[in-house]
Amino acid sequence: MAATVIPLFISGAEIAFILFIVLMVFGADKVPEIARGLGKGMRQIKDATNDIKTEITKSAEKQGIDMDITKDVRKEIDKVKEEVKDVAGSVKRKF
Template identity: 45%
Template sequence: MFGIGGGELILIILIALMLFGSDKIPEIARAMGKGMAQLKNATNEIKSEIQKGAEANGIDTSMKQLTSTFTDEVEKVKSNLDSNILPEVTKTKEDIEDLTGPIKRQR
């Protein structure tokens, strides 16, 4: 929760109690809760309006097509690496180890 630990939360609560008193804390908490709920509702409404606008203009489907095409291309590159390049890299690594083996042993 916001990167605040238990000790820090207790310190904040103690400071709030000293500043506002125990009778004002519930009122402040209620007001903050209502404010957070209103903010959450407003952001959800904005998200839904953006989503509706994107769907109406066809942006949503074109983004899905673009991401699926991109994902397909990435998978092709991965399979190409695994099938063609990785065996060559492994063979080259083994060749280098074979060549440097006698050099390492001379030290």
């Protein structure tokens, strides 16, 4: 049985409402710290993904494994990286 994927679309008004709630809960002085922390977290995820990809490639080359197999993994990783960039880009534009 295949899982159904429901895309998550958030409008500008919903983002503004979420930002308003964040501002009310944490205060104006904490929002830049939260955004900075989110940015650092996203960077760590990106770095970890690149490290894993490098290690997989190195191991495959040492073991003589056909790199066509790892190309599929690389494509999936690139897709995730692009999705993360899209989300991070929209967050950066809002702050």
